[in-house]
Amino acid sequence: MNDEVEPKVSDTGTGAPQATEPEPPPPPSLWHTTLRDIASGHAMVAFLSVILAVLVGSVMILATDEQVRSAAGYIGARPSDFFEAVWEAISGAYAALFRGAIYNGEAELFETRIRPLTETLKFSGPLIAAGLGVGLAFRAGLFNIGGRGQMLLAGAAAGWVAVSVELPTVLHLPLAVAAGVLAGALWAGIVGLLKARTGAHEVIVTIMLNYVGFYLVFYALSRQGLLQAPGSGNPKSAAMPESAVLPKLLGDRFNLHFGFVLALVAVALVWWLLNRSALGFRFRAVGENPEAARAAGIDVGRTYTVVMLIAGGLVGLAGVNQVLGTVTSGVTVDLDAGIGFDAITVALLGRSRPLGILAAGLLFGALKSGGFAMSASEGIPVDIVLVVQSLIVLFIAAPPLVRAMFHLPKRGATA
Template identity: 65%
Template sequence: MSDNKLTAEVAETKPAPPSRWNVALNEILSGSIIISILSVVLALVVGAILIVLVDPKVATASGYFFARPLDTLGSMWDSASGAYSSLFQGAIYNFRRPDFASGIRPFTETLNFAAPLIVAGLGVALAFRVGLFNIGGRGQMLIAAACAGYVGFAFDLPPVLHLVVAIAAGLAGGALWGGIVGLLKARTGAHEVIVTIMLNYVAFYLVSYMLRTPGLLQAPGSNNPKTAPINPNAILPDLLGTTYNLNFGLIIVIALTVLVWWILSRSSLGFQFRAVGENPNAARVAGIRVDRMYIYAMLLSGGLVGMAGIIQVLGTVPSGFSSGIDAGIGFDAITVALLGRARPWGVFFAGLLFGAFKAGGFAMQAAEGIPIDIVLVVQSLIVLFIAAPPLVRALFRLPTPLGEHKPVSLRKPKLKAVAR
């Protein structure tokens, strides 16, 4: 066989490179944004099935399914569509209200619920980018809330100064509680998951003790484990007046989202964070102080998560708070960070979605009698589908990312025998 014929035979076995458009389409269809959107869609579909299964009207109609099948199908549609319609009207816009000002009130409730979720999700996402798993949101929120609340009711300062000092105290408390984790991780190698879990309990029982102790956090002359009302000078001002439950905390959250985006995308500190998150050993060889990055990251993460507690204390419940101030936000923030793919703006929109679930879930329960637990199931399913991208790709027949393709064949190319 001549060399030219051998080269031609081998060249025939090599696949043609994909075109520019195929590569672009593959990146779009296999990207994280599409996976996140389809995960939400799948969770809503499964949620609709659960809504139908628990609706007594559907159960009644299914009793005579073979006699009148359309009645059962219509009841199933009415159940699912009615529930999601109530969810929309309770979270975005209520068409039953007489004017726009009252109809848009549900959206302001969504923003009110979303603000602490977004800022706590930003803190968890920042830790993710450095390779740390911060599940100590509950403890960081409680400590930040205790610090901000104490300054808020125990001091009497001028209006703007009082609010600034209270926020600064809360940020310092949350950053300190997160910094302990980073310091132990950097100096001793202690696993951040174990440390944050333990610090959650420490913070909870410490704040509970202070709420039951006169002279610390407990309101003077009260036997209840609750603080005194926050001084009006330290309360976050309303954005749209007293008609809506929306305060200046939303503006702070938007500003912090921009700040975190800038840190991670445009600053040298963010570059070092990302380098450590990708490969700490390679970052160490490149001259990056990995131990310092762990400390800095947990300081920032704890401060951001603590801001969620500050917003609640100084804005949502200024009449005084108890040890249940976190209301599960510390753990919901992990879900928000996962859904947002640990990207600041992704976390922002994921927080809006979960805020809509919280605001609309109560309306769905009140209007349709659907258990609020269904909303929690939908949230859990979103995380499940996001954690299993191959499952989502298989259900929607999406292409696999080009970098994950396996070779078509590992065997040597067969050469046809050529007669001399």
């Protein structure tokens, strides 16, 4: 991991073509020490970041907890009540989170006990796939905020093949998956092509295509003969037929489906692509410095198009995962379930590296699965998970801040 170069996202932002002037502040010295810092102490900082984020989350839970608030009213008279309430609120919340994400010790059957873990894996699948799509684009210096649109198009295409074609499973499922991945790829490919040909900024185009894709899919879902379930008036497709549904991995009692395996395969493929292939080298070269890449004879425009095609395909896989695996009752416009945006945080937390994204996707899947349990049993809104997730990314991105907060020694930095 250490020998890899840090993805430089800052060049994408809204800052269009890179300035050709020599960069005013000489980045090497401090930048490199910071890099080494991150590399050497990354695990520690990551761990502390999670702790910090969880602490902030706890404060929020406490501040809004009824019992804690009422006990705080007479804290002078009976402080023990207050601390008891604090302990109950916090331990209740995190025990529920753990029960929902990893292992439910309270359940009777062994199956129900390990069920949360399988749910976590189920939620991780699309997060990993979409995270790879965003992360890969980051590596080539592109910011793909278009996850939502790409997932919608992919889900709609996969759903269309699923409901309108009749084939045996051996052919039907791969065909539906391929259609979804292709649709996601093409939808994102537009962005790469426009960027290459006209210089249109990918941030704007991906955002706009999210909306266009939403209304396009919405239109298809509300038209008989296109995607709408026959005889229905709702903007929803028919349920996916058996022959196009991703098989369950652990039998019918668990929701975990083959989509998770596809996500793992995608991790391996992207790892190979980035670290072992010439194409991946071009992606990284363009991401590091498009001008230098151009000077070295790389067709930058073409690289943008290709990277967006692949990125869109990966995000599309997440859409397929949802439609053919997690929610097989029919395609709706809500099929992306916020994953398109969550993917950005996953990619950031995973530092745009395939294995990092795998880990980040698993963590966020666990938080998602646990968050639902926490909200069901403790009445804590599931939004707390968003807060904790975003704080983790923020803290991890600022190692000096975390070090300062925990009074850790600065590593090597002398500036």
